Amino acid sequence: MIKHRIFIGFILFEILVLVFLFLHGVVAKNNRSSEIRRKRIIVHDLMLTDLSIWTEARYTRNPSQADLFSPFQDYPSSIEHFPAGSIIAPAPASILRGEFK
Amino acid sequence: MKKHIKILEFALSTLWRRKYKNLGIIVVFSIIVFTLSSILLLTYSFKREAVAILSGAPELIVQRVTGGRHDLIPLDYIKEIKSIPGTGEIIPRYWGYYYDISTDGNYTILGAYDRLYDSIRLLKGDFIKKGRQGVCVIGRGVSNARFADIGSKIPIVGSDGKVHVFTVIGVFDAKSSIVTNDLVIISLKDIRSLFSIPEDLSTDIVVRVYNPVEVNNIAGKIKSRLPDTRPITRSEILRTYDTLFDWRSGLILTMFSGAVLAFIILAWDKATGLSAEEKREIGILKAIGWETSDIMELKFWEGLVISSVSFLTGLIGGYIHIFFFGASIFSPALKGWSVICPKFHLMPYIDPYQVAVLLFLTVVPYMAATIVPSWKASITDPDVVMRG
Numbered sequence: 464m465i466k467h468r469i470f471i472g473f474i475l476f477e478i479l480v481l482v483f484l485f486l487h488g489v490v491a492k493n494n495r496s497s498e499i500r501r502k503r504i505i506v507h508d509l510m511l512t513d514l515s516i517w518t519e520a521r522y523t524r525n526p527s528q529a530d531l532f533s534p535f536q537d538y539p540s541s542i543e544h545f546p547a548g549s550i551i552a553p554a555p556a557s558i559l560r561g562e563f564k
Numbered sequence: 565m566k567k568h569i570k571i572l573e574f575a576l577s578t579l580w581r582r583k584y585k586n587l588g589i590i591v592v593f594s595i596i597v598f599t600l601s602s603i604l605l606l607t608y609s610f611k612r613e614a615v616a617i618l619s620g621a622p623e624l625i626v627q628r629v630t631g632g633r634h635d636l637i638p639l640d641y642i643k644e645i646k647s648i649p650g651t652g653e654i655i656p657r658y659w660g661y662y663y664d665i666s667t668d669g670n671y672t673i674l675g676a677y678d679r680l681y682d683s684i685r686l687l688k689g690d691f692i693k694k695g696r697q698g699v700c701v702i703g704r705g706v707s708n709a710r711f712a713d714i715g716s717k718i719p720i721v722g723s724d725g726k727v728h729v730f731t732v733i734g735v736f737d738a739k740s741s742i743v744t745n746d747l748v749i750i751s752l753k754d755i756r757s758l759f760s761i762p763e764d765l766s767t768d769i770v771v772r773v774y775n776p777v778e779v780n781n782i783a784g785k786i787k788s789r790l791p792d793t794r795p796i797t798r799s800e801i802l803r804t805y806d807t808l809f810d811w812r813s814g815l816i817l818t819m820f821s822g823a824v825l826a827f828i829i830l831a832w833d834k835a836t837g838l839s840a841e842e843k844r845e846i847g848i849l850k851a852i853g854w855e856t857s858d859i860m861e862l863k864f865w866e867g868l869v870i871s872s873v874s875f876l877t878g879l880i881g882g883y884i885h886i887f888f889f890g891a892s893i894f895s896p897a898l899k900g901w902s903v904i905c906p907k908f909h910l911m912p913y914i915d916p917y918q919v920a921v922l923l924f925l926t927v928v929p930y931m932a933a934t935i936v937p938s939w940k941a942s943i944t945d946p947d948v949v950m951r952g
Binding site for chain 2: 474484491501502504521
């Protein structure tokens, strides 16, 4: 009658670790909220429009500015030249159609 | 209660008798949950962080389109836009891309605006003061790629074919890399001369709108008054990023569906039938007086033990992978061909709904796949079951 104790103990341990990790997430979010605010200020002051994650093509560097409307253009999920384009999804169809929402 | 604990104990003993097989299932199951949870946590926190940061983006940007291509916009358009009621400050933006042959990296060159000097934070060194030329502020990615620090020189070949040299006076902090990593900020005069931008043109125009409700209305008016323009609103930018990091896209979907298929194969293998040994075991239990409900409970515990251990281990692993190790397993795929790519220090945003969905998509089908064939065996005559 020892196995079930080990099992319950192990499950409780894993749940505790998970609760600890989620609490860590909450604390980290609170601690880093000022960091997010400062990044938002940088975006506001430098008038940036996109995240600097994929710098391999214009449409992956600035997906929100990509000219989705023009002929012969590239955009994520079109016939793809760059690996990052297969990771990121294209803009919503309404943006492609130039609708303001 | 004692009866349930005894059945659990028996279930654990049964699992332990086939420990290598069951440990194998736990390892595979955990890896599947790890992959699925990593994808869900990564895409969700990317999305949340992007939207949180980019809510500071300009309310409205006006681009000019000539012959279906983004073109430089005449500064005369500012007068026309200013005449639209509800518009605030209108600022021309100067920016462009530069391919650096020495590092194979692409930089984003940005012109600094007049009123920025003291507001920029997360920066080591100084920002460009008004009227100062020949200096630049660079992102951490550029700094690392060129081994450049404050005082270093950055040569950039201009549109005129000449080399323009800029002295680094500030480097953005790594914490801001997600927005500044590839930036090279120079003065307005420098960027005009570097890219040979005529005095009466700019890359695009930022329009500040005081009343957010009016943005779409103003964008529509700009489009009708200046038909060769393309207004991009902040909400469009945010919507783009909302769909950008979607688990249903491209490579992410490939990884996701691969993991789901692996799980389906695992569950299918369970559901298609019991091994002869398992059937004999059920037959013996029935023959010595176990009820069908007891056998069902035994199988329930067996399924729960494997799926709960795997689910929790996989989820813990996924969390640690994404938020402690910056998605290090995925990062070579995420990075693509980008030479300048930031390290991911993602904010731990967790969507309880996604965790619940993951739980229902993995634990419940596995338990069903364990219980159903056992139920079939346990309602059959023990003699028939034991003989196979």
